[in-house]
Amino acid sequence: xxxxxxxxxxxxxxxxxxxxxxxxxxxxxxxxxxxxxxxxxxxxxxxxxxxxxxxxxxxxxxxxxxxxxxxxxxxxxxxxxxxxxxxxxxxxxxxxxxxxxxxxxxxxxxxxxxxxxxxxxxxxxxxxxxxxxxxxxxxxxxxxxxxxxxxxxxxxxxxxxxxxxxxxxxxxxxxxxxxxxxxxxxxxxxxxxxxxxxxxxxxxxxxxxxxxxxxxxxxxxxxxxxxxxxxxxxxxxxxxxxxxxxxxxxxxxxxxxxxxxxxxxxxxxxxxxxxxxxxxxxxxxxxxxxxxxxxxxxxxxxxxxxxxxxxxxxxxxxxxxxxxxxxxxxxxxxxxxxxxxxxxxxxxxxxxxxxxxxxxxxxxxxxxxxxxxxxxxxxxxxxxxxxxxxxxxxxxxxxxxxxxxxxxxxxxxxxxxxxxxxxxxxxxxxxxxxxxxxxxxxxxxxxxxxxxxxxxxxxxxxxxxxxxxxxxxxxxxxxxxxxxxxxxxxxxxxxxxxxxxxxxxxxxxxxxxxxxxxxxxxxxxxxxxxxxxxxxxxxxxxxxxxxxxxxxxxxxxxxxxxxxxxxxxxxxxxxxxxxxxxxxxxxxxxxxxxxxxxxxxxxxxxxxxxxxxxxxxxxxxxxxxxxxxxxxxxxxxxxxxxx
Amino acid sequence: xxxxxxxxxxxxxxxxxxxxxxxxxxxxxxxxxxxxxxxxxxxxxxxxxxxxxxxxxxxxxxxxxxxxxxxxxx
Numbered sequence: 250x251x252x253x254x255x256x257x258x259x260x261x262x263x264x265x266x267x268x269x270x271x272x273x274x275x276x277x278x279x280x281x282x283x284x285x286x287x288x289x290x291x292x293x294x295x296x297x298x299x300x301x302x303x304x305x306x307x308x309x310x311x312x313x314x315x316x317x318x319x320x321x322x323x324x325x326x327x328x329x330x331x332x333x334x335x336x337x338x339x340x341x342x343x344x345x346x347x348x349x350x351x352x353x354x355x356x357x358x359x360x361x362x363x364x365x366x367x368x369x370x371x372x373x374x375x376x377x378x379x380x381x382x383x384x385x386x387x388x389x390x391x392x393x394x395x396x397x398x399x400x401x402x403x404x405x406x407x408x409x410x411x412x413x414x415x416x417x418x419x420x421x422x423x424x425x426x427x428x429x430x431x432x433x434x435x436x437x438x439x440x441x442x443x444x445x446x447x448x449x450x451x452x453x454x455x456x457x458x459x460x461x462x463x464x465x466x467x468x469x470x471x472x473x474x475x476x477x478x479x480x481x482x483x484x485x486x487x488x489x490x491x492x493x494x495x496x497x498x499x500x501x502x503x504x505x506x507x508x509x510x511x512x513x514x515x516x517x518x519x520x521x522x523x524x525x526x527x528x529x530x531x532x533x534x535x536x537x538x539x540x541x542x543x544x545x546x547x548x549x550x551x552x553x554x555x556x557x558x559x560x561x562x563x564x565x566x567x568x569x570x571x572x573x574x575x576x577x578x579x580x581x582x583x584x585x586x587x588x589x590x591x592x593x594x595x596x597x598x599x600x601x602x603x604x605x606x607x608x609x610x611x612x613x614x615x616x617x618x619x620x621x622x623x624x625x626x627x628x629x630x631x632x633x634x635x636x637x638x639x640x641x642x643x644x645x646x647x648x649x650x651x652x653x654x655x656x657x658x659x660x661x662x663x664x665x666x667x668x669x670x671x672x673x674x675x676x677x678x679x680x681x682x683x684x685x686x687x688x689x690x691x692x693x694x695x696x697x698x699x700x701x702x703x704x705x706x707x708x709x710x711x712x713x714x715x716x717x718x719x720x721x722x723x724x725x726x727x728x729x730x731x732x733x734x735x736x737x738x739x740x741x742x743x744x745x746x747x748x749x750x751x752x753x754x755x756x757x758x759x760x761x762x763x764x765x766x767x768x769x770x771x772x773x774x775x776x777x778x779x780x781x782x783x784x785x786x787x788x789x790x791x792x793x794x795x796x797x798x799x800x801x802x803x804x805x806x807x808x809x810x811x812x813x814x815x816x817x818x819x820x821x822x823x824x825x826x827x828x829x830x831x832x833x834x835x836x837x838x839x840x841x842x843x844x845x846x847x848x849x850x851x852x853x854x855x856x857x858x859x860x861x862x863x864x865x866x867x868x869x870x871x872x873x874x875x876x877x878x879x880x881x882x883x884x885x886x887x888x889x890x891x892x
Numbered sequence: 893x894x895x896x897x898x899x900x901x902x903x904x905x906x907x908x909x910x911x912x913x914x915x916x917x918x919x920x921x922x923x924x925x926x927x928x929x930x931x932x933x934x935x936x937x938x939x940x941x942x943x944x945x946x947x948x949x950x951x952x953x954x955x956x957x958x959x960x961x962x963x964x965x966x
Contacts, residue, residue: 344948344949345947345948345949347923347947347948348922348923348946348947348949351920351921351922351923352921378948492908492926493916495916495917496909496916496917496920496925499916499917499920499921499925500920500925500926500927502920503920503923503925503928504925504927506923507923507947510947516948530934533934533943534934535934535936535937623952626952627936627941627943627952628936628940630936630940630941630952630954631936631937631938631939631940631941634954639954640941640952729953729954729956729957730941730952730953730954730957731918731919731922731951731952731953731954731957732951732952733922733949733950733951733952734943734949734950734951734952736950
């Protein structure tokens with residue numbers, strides 16, 4: 250293929266503007282999701298075949314600016330400069346034009362050719378916001394196209410525009426700021442002429458006026474004398490405006506954004522309070538908000554677990570028949586048993602993935618797309634701060650209830666390293682679907698539902714205490730919550746399915762291989778007849794300290810693979826599913842407590858390892874083993890008084 | 893007065909932001925710069941976060957952060 254027919258575009262924009270929707274629409278199944286070199290930040294690339302053009306699309310992380318505040322912002326900035334894409338498609342949330350334009354101005358400063366997608370224009374119109382996109386186009390000197398990405402409308406217009414304009418010489422007009430700033434920029438650009446840096450001179454001038462660390466460092470190597478002038482000029486600006494020069498320039502950007510908005514937007518005052526407004530008011534109300542949250546989350550868990558129990562019971566019957574069939578046909582020899590344990594590992598994963606995790610994430614992402622999850626962050630921020638993290642951490646916790654693997658991965662939404670780590674540690678203590686199977690299957694069924702719910706309260710209290718302790722131990726300034734509150738909108742099926750698949754995929758690709766391999770290894774040890782030795786080694790802990798049957802030593806080892814195996818194997822070893830015959834209520838509760846906390850499962854450990862290094866992963870595991878055993882021992886002693 | 897002192901439903905104008913460069917810049921990128929109008933929508937109990945309206949859209953701001961934003965009533 251000739252280069253003529255090859256185009257590359259980049260999608261950039263703030264979070265919540267619908268960037269992923271555009272990306273998914275354009276690239277469909279031709280996506281490749283990897284990581285940015287050396288970073289744990291997702292890199293999403295895809296290809297669009299349109300007429301006979303091949304268009305490479307890259308989805309930059311959702312960011313608010315192009316300063317060096319976060320890793321995502323640095324990545325985005327460097328990527329745009331280094332690859333010089335044919336076009337940057339700036340996806341804009343039309344209901345928040347002014348805020349989004351601040352970012353657009355920064356893109357224009359980079360002197361890259363951009364096309365604006367005025368996304369969610371339908372929602373804006375509904376809110377009484379009319380945007381004159383022709384006017385906006387003239388003010389920004391860049392093409393502006395209204396789109397509704399959720400319906401795919403306007404997206405082909407963008408691609409047509411890209412193809413149309415690619416031959417033209419791209420002249421990108423940089424935004425023009427106030428006089429004294431422009432003078433300083435002009436003066437510095439003159440001094441920077443022909444400097445050997447990969448950036449536009451005007452942009453470098455702005456950055457050194459803003460005292461951007463990274464760029465200042467680079468100029469210092471090439472032309473240190475320019476920095477002297479830059480210092481004088483920023484001091485002059487600071488004298489006039491009374492703020493730091495970087496703030497002066499930010500102010501300038503936001504004033505320009507606000508002027509452009511004023512000139513191109515007409516707002517029809519819509520005094521009618523819509524249903525969504527009322528909903529927004531109730532769901533963030535001081536008291537009612539919490540009530541609604543408890544109802545929604547409670548309803549969600551109840552639905553998932555009643556559906557899950559029914560469905561997994563059905564699957565169980567089917568798989569039992571398969572096992573019998575396998576034994577009849579293949580036999581029960583050593584290799585045959587190993588083969589079956591590999592298959593069984595996969596089947597057991599299916600038994601957790603489809604009945605519990607899949608519906609859990611579908612409901613979760615319906616809530617997310619609707620706009621409710623941001624409300625939970627808002628409601629929980631206060632409590633989360635007591636654990637040294639802010640409200641957004643709550644989202645990772647909720648995801649962790651489904652499965653700890655995507656839960657730990659989702660900690661990437663936290664801004665600082667410290668908070669990411671604290672959140673991840675706490676997520677590993679959140680009872681996931683597999684643990685819930687044990688809690689409900691053992692305690693809920695044989696001791697009482699209230700006891701099972703009590704265990705949940707106990708688990709969350711434990712999470713809170715650990716959070717409190719770790720926020721004290723890990724020094725650092727807690728980051729404050731600041732995030733846009735999205736409006737409620739009708740959830741979109743496509744987005745929900747994509748996100749659910751993303752979460753489920755993490756579970757399948759990270760958990761499944763590990764589980765199968767370790768399942769076979771443990772089964773081999775079992776068949777070799779070493780298990781009794783293992784359980785007798787562990788018996789001081791399991792029997793003497795925890796008061797459990799010695800068999801639990803083996804169960805807890807299998808449980809590292811997947812927590813629900815503790816219950817499955819207990820039934821297998823005892824030859825009965827009526828656990829009340831073999832365990833007393835205090836034993837059941839003790840076993841449930843151990844299972845909840847004693848170690849993250851193999852898949853979660855591997856995620857911790859990948860994200861935080863093996864040292865931290867090991868420390869978490871060892872601490873959790875010690876804590877869980879101590880805790881469960883005390884619980885047992887207290888329970889002995891109760892029962 | 894600080895942003896936390898405005899009552900629900902009242903509107904104020906940002907006078908200044910006390911805080912590090914990073915914080916101030918972050919706020920500026922979200923449109924919170926001196927001269928901007930802020931409407932208080934609501935707040936959570938026990939020094940929880942605030943919900944504000946800026947440039948026609950809503951933002952959630954932690955209480956500690958909000959206390960660093962000085963405003964005057966419109």
